[in-house]
Amino acid sequence: MAKAKTAFVCNDCGADYSKWQGQCQECRAWNTLAEIRIGAATSSSQRKATTARGGFAGSTAAVQRLQDIDLVALPRFSSGFDELDRVLGGGLVPGSAILIGGHPGAGKSTLLLQTLCHLARSRSALYVTGEESPQQIAMRAVRLGLPAESLQLMAETDIDAIMGAAEQHKPELLVVDSIQVVHSAEVTSAPGSVSQVRECAAMLTRLAKQTGTVLILVGHVTKEGSLAGPKVLEHMIDCSIMLEGEQDSRFRILRGHKNRFGAVNELGIFAMTDTGLREVKNPSAIFLDRSEEAAPGTTVMVVWEGTRPLLVEIQALVDDSSLGNPRRVAVGFEQNRLAMLLAVLHRHGGIQVGDQDVFANVVGGVRVLETSADLALLIAIVSSLRNRVLSRDLVVFGEVGLSGEIRPVPSGQERLAEAAKHGFKRAIVPRANAPKNAVAGIEVVPVTRLDEALAAVLD
Template identity: 75%
Template sequence: MAKQKTAYVCTECGSDYAKWQGQCADCGAWNTISEVRLGPARSPARGTAGNRAGFAGALSGAKVLAEIDLEDLPRFSSGAGEFDRVLGGGLVPGSAVLVGGHPGAGKSTLLLQTMCHLARDMEALYVTGEESLQQVAMRARRLQLPQDRLRLMSETNVETIAAAAQELKPRVLVVDSIQVVHSDDIASAPGSVSQVRECAAYLTRYAKLTGTVLFLVGHVTKDGSLAGPKVLEHMIDCSILLEGSHDSRFRTLRGQKNRFGAVNELGVFAMTEQGLREVKNPSAIFLDRSHGPAPGSAVMVVWEGTRPLLVEIQALVDDSALGNPRRVAVGLEQNRLAMLLAVLHRHGGLQVGDQDVFANVVGGVKVLETSADLALLLAIVSSYRDRLLPRDMVVFGEVGLSGEIRPVPSGQERLSEAAKHGFKRAIVPRANAPKSPIPGMEVQAVSTLQEALSAVE
């Protein structure tokens, strides 16, 4: 009997080692290297070279780059415009999509709604490994979804799932979740590195060969990253994350990787009694300023994927009772907040070193770009001086370490979106000043932080 081979794989980055060691040399994580038992290699039989298949589908001969067909992939809609936006315009046949999120975020609800919609026009198969068929049926009935076409299956064996898919030939396949699926060829527990990696590769290979759209549901760890080996994110074509706090009815769907569209695309949904409903105009939600005017509040325009988004940023500056004042940022990068406070002191003449500074992006949005720098600083100055900023003013721009206001991409589109929502004034970088006047909006272009502070005094 042949000796079974083993390998040692890091669960954080997927690096392989010949023997166990305490720290991964590539990512630096401790106690993340676990033993993986490798299954026997299956060599193809002679005379079957024409039936070979690779990970990305059927193998083909080498072609000249100019001879490759560049026609658009035949996408089809999922039934939800916000979901299609995050996916890059719709579902692509043969693609593998990984959907992650915290427990209770609505991953199963979103996919069940999508599958019930698609099942009216095509074959669709929903495989559940964590819930019973009765539980899924109860959710569909509670959400008042059509139940006469979608096929359900409760199974955790990857070979059985593939065999059922071969028989039913669905165009869309959902596996909920990949952490509970296992293979008989691998002698380890479900959810281990080897099981998750091999089962995902098995299902992805099937999707590529048959042109099936594959959805894999994945869990997340306490720090918000997808659980399991990092190599799982390299296998799939698209990775999206459904986020939302338990005390808010809004959910944000953000693309983290997409081979068929833009990354960091944002879709907004509202959790209702009938499931997740897409929000057509997210800016109207994040700009819900029904309360009275207050110091420390500013409106900025951020660019999410392929569209501008207006959000409100709030800042609170208060006397600190501690020897080391606190710097707290929610929805923003905390290190950048500390850097901007240093710029404000050096080039703006405002010392807040003995003050607690709190910054928050309203609505739970995470701002990942630098266009929020100027709006954040103006909100901090407004709170410190206890002076109101104009409610009809919008601000965007990047602040450099020397106090200069640097331009941001798509400045004209940001101003047009702000004018559409009724804003009359704007403070923008000088390089983003519009070439032609925007009707109903006064645009003030600034090049330094001192000019921006003078514009709101």
């Protein structure tokens, strides 16, 4: 018998090596190489037999011209949660593979159990748990008051048993919680290793593509917050979403990172209650839960998440530094962008904070990724530095360039309409975003330079 070949693959970037080493030469990460077993090359007869059985996505693909492909709308169906449907691009697509991750206790299993219990009344659904017993799942369903008469439950970690149950019951929805504990007897490594996760995920994805089953895999996350396991896992699936939320907060944010059937910048907001996760229909209201007493260093900005605007409160604190190197701390913002904006504030705004500690925070645990928050952040910093209280009916948005210009942002009209709907009376926006027709109930102040914006607010 030929000796089995092995290779060492990096868990972070997927690079492979012939022998183990401490550091990956591609991504420079330490202690990320794991051993995998390489199967023997298949013969021509074996390849013919495999081709006869069909390809990865079903039957053997035929060669055809691009213009001859029939464009049929994807038959989506709702998950029962509008916020989840929004992140998925409009609903669940038959034959799709979805990977959901999140920190322990974020509510991944609760969200999926709620979804499947309600969908099982009209569609066949199978929930495979590998980390909890059936009694634990049943107790959670009773505590949440979920309809449990139609959902099929299975406690199993062997991939062959899971595949057999799926082929027998033919569910329209299949949830595997979680992919890190599923193992195959044909792979010698331990459950959760690179080879086990890759092979089991490939088998389940192939099953979903061939049978039209909606496959939902639950994945663990590392201490850095990224999905654990080989990077190839994220390439196999069609949609990757993360359920985020602090342990001391009752709100959970569902964010898409990859979606082959829709946009990846959508955001879903949930609230964790004693009866499970509940949708937040008006997320701007929870992010604007402001204190009754106005304080310096606080302003409101309008960010665009997916297809809707969100009003978010931003806080800044500027204080004398007792250190030789003043601190720059940003929670919810990019750290490097904060340092860049402080340099622009000094050069083009004439305000020096080089000897001050600067702290910036986005209220509610939201992560602001777009540049429309630049102007609001600088105005909050100057407000804290000068101990000036800003008007509570003021809203600000705009990108700040390195030369001090205020650059326009997308969907300016919709942002102003959202601010007016929540009772804001004054808005400072880039001149290019100034509406041609006045927005009812709100005064728009267009600006082109940073010094103009600071003068309009603080002078």
